Amino acid sequence: MTSSTIPGGATIRPIKGPDEIALFNRLPYTINHELADDLAERRRRPEWMWVALHGDRLLARLAWWGRSGDSTPMLLDILDVDEGAEDLTEVAQALYETAAKQVLPSGAIPPEYGRFVPADWREDPATYRAVRLRMGVLESGGARLTVERLRLEWRPGAGLPTPDQRLAFRPAGDTDELVALMTRTLDGTLDAHSRMDLAQMSPDEAAVKHYEQELATYSSPRQWWRIATLGEDGEPVGFVVPARNAYHPVIAYLGVVPAHRGHGYVDGLLAEGTRILAAENVPRIRAATDLGNAPMANAFARAGYVNFERAINMAWQ
Structure with a gap:
């Protein structure tokens, strides 16, 4: 240099x-x-x-x-x-x-x-x-604005969000099942980065890319990841990935499959992810969502997450 x-x-x-x-x-x-x-x-x-x-x-x-x-x-x-x-x-x-x-x-x-x-x-x-x-x-x-995102934080003083008694949770131990669920949740996604990926590749390819480039890189226990089902033996409605990156405990990914949207299951998924990380006695949990993703932002607010910063993302096409 x-x-x-x-x-x-x-x-x-x-x-x-x-x-x-x-x-x-x-x-x-x-x-x-x-x-x-x-x-x-x-x-x-x-x-x-x-x-x-x-x-x-x-x-x-x-x-x-x-x-x-x-x-x-x-x-x-x-x-x-x-x-x-x-x-x-x-x-x-x-x-x-x-x-x-x-x-x-x-x-x-x-x-x-x-x-x-x-x-x-x-x-x-x-x-x-x-x-x-x-x-x-x-x-x-040559860079252009991609998205503005809300940076969110939960602290123990906010209290744990209420669990959803309609849902049962099991570990997301099977990679193929998790990627298949991720693929399904990309249908109708409001996430700007996911939409950019979908403009260039299939939903399955986009899910594999996100899994390999982010979820698979976390060193925190995979046993924290959860799939939510309707009752003990019901079909999956979504999943949540609590994790720890190099800096903070995070809600790394959360998705509800399209057929089960509109029933408030996002609150139960977020409550479960928050509960798992809170059980580790962490001082805070971080998360983020696009400014334009009002349903997800509202779910975080209901769960006691506070918008403490924003993030500006720009990309070269």
Whole structure:
């Protein structure tokens, strides 16, 4: 990796290693406290973390994220500028273009951009400008908004949601059965990422992709996963995947098959997933759903989950 200098005298380069985390973290963000561990666990690499410097002053930074062991990053999740400075749009654009040329495979579609933002980001003028600056930098390079998502959190003080006595639960131990249920739940999905997949592949292929790229990567016990049936011997109505990612306990996936939608079973599935994780004495449970998925957002609210942030996702087509 090499450094470069842009008009105005800013030097663009990757960080030199973990010793420069303090430099990288001079610009604030809600996940700064995770970056040192990410480097240690190789979810990030120094060569994936870039800065634009004017002397000792940090003007802008960006970083990609990947799973431990990945040779290329999966997500661009940090792009920041010094908001107390003059307009640094051109610096941020040069930073992204320079870093992308050296980090990403030539000719490949860049990884998606995902950014956590305050839940009320549109209501505060300064926050709105900062979010729009980042989006504008990436839009100039061909990215477009994919979806805005609600980030949700349950804490023990909210109390456990009420179980649905109509449902019985059993472990989702059979991969083929779970993937088949996932395939069925994709019919009529409101999830933007799933709809993007379905525009390019069959429902079965989309379900297998999601299983292999996300669910199969969790190290938390698979025994937590549950399939819900109508009574002990009834047919499956849906499933829930409580898990733990690298950072938090999460409701990783929840689906109700189309024939059983509209009967409130989503509340029982969410209650069961929450109960399983709460039994581990966790301090919080995280979840997310698309801003436009009102039925799922309402179910989380009924279960005591609070919208504490949002996420902006952008992609290159």
